[in-house]
Amino acid sequence: MKIKEIVSALERFAPLPLQDGFDNAGLQIGLTEVEATGALLCLDVTEAVLDEAIALGYNLVISHHPLIFKGYKSITGKDYVERCILKAIKNDIVIYSAHTNLDNAYGGVNYKIAEKIGLKNLQVLEPKENSLQDDLTQAGAGIVGELDEPETELEFLKRIKKTFEVGCVRHNRLTGREIQKVALCGGAGAFLLPQAIRAGADVFITGEIKYHDYFGHEGDILMAEIGHYESEQYTKEIFYSIIRDLFPNFALQSSKINTNPIKYL
Template sequence: MKIKQVAEALEKFAPLPLQESYDNAGLQIGLTEVEVSRVLLCLDVTEDVIMEAAEKGCQLIVSHHPLLFRGVKCVSDSDMVQRCMRLAIKHDVAIYSAHTNLDNAEGGVNWMIAEKLGLQNVSFLLPTSEGGSGVIAELPTAEAPKDFLLRVKKTFGIDCLQTNRGPERMVKRIALCGGSGDFLLDTAIARGADVFLTGEMHYHQYFGHDAQLWIGIMGHYQSEQFTVELLHRLLQQEFPTLELLETTNATNPIQYI
């Protein structure tokens, strides 16, 4: 099969018009007519990931976060993006990214987070005509807030889960958004969420909500890590004979000491 067929399958599930205006989802590097038999799936494109793809005979990398996010005026070796571009072209490895279009698609990144937490009755937190931002869902049975947050921490392998001092009542209604979802905090409150989970949030947004809901900040990478599994599932359903590999490189640039 050809790279364009892989792109078409991903865009059927998460159409490019769903992406945010600032985004650059889609084909990053490569030619759509090139034949592909093996694909490497990842969250982030780094030099190590590109070399892994080349060494494992992958013709295509499918990532969540785009390598090319802003304009590039020079291709040298002065930063990681430029080095990755040169390396991918040198080894004939194409790169395709499904980013905020996959975030904003029904059944996408946020649905995957909800699935991992065993949530039910999942729907968009902030729906649009075609998709939406974040999701809101329910626990099968109410849980003590710290028990739930500790379960989030364990499920997502979080070294340090940041929270506020929320109300001491059982929680059942959960709003969430992978990655940078702090813009949805007020929506989560308005929709009666007991907990709002996201990957990162500005300091001043923590204030003033202790009587309203619990806030859980998971880390950007941690919140979206299961996107690789989602990509695997989507492509396996469409192309049962396509060989799909998940990167063995841990690409989270943030370390905890």
């Protein structure tokens, strides 16, 4: 099986036109006409992840976050990105990334987070226009859904902390309301806070919220920040399902490397 067959499967699930304008999803490094020896799934491409792929004998690394965002005038190994580029080329490793196209896809990153939380009656917070997916209303940024039973704010936050193995959940002042309608966005999703409030959500969960974004919403909604890596860590499960369903005998493994650069004391 050639690498291009795996890439095609990923792009049928998360078409590249779904990515945001700033993004650089898709093929990062390498040739897709070659035979695939195995795929390593990760959130971030690092030198340690590439070493893991080399040790496994895999020539394909599939990441959520693109390794290459900016243009390069030279590749000299002066930072970890350039060192990863050199290592991948030297070892004939193909790197492919599905980023905001997977965030915006039906069944993508935010749907996976909603699944982990146990939400039903899911709706997209900010539908994506000009989607290539069949149901235009189901592609876009963020998700809002409902719990089967309401929970207290403290119960809910403690459950989120445990589910996503979060070192620290940052949140604004508790409102005293029960939590049943939940809005969320993996990664840096604070831009969707107004949409979450308009949707009538009791809580908005995302990976990153800036300090000043916490002001002015004390009576509107509970805001919970669980960390960028933590919110998107289950993206590897999406990759695994897409590939395993189509190619059941293909060598496939999720990276054992925790690439989160943020540590908690």
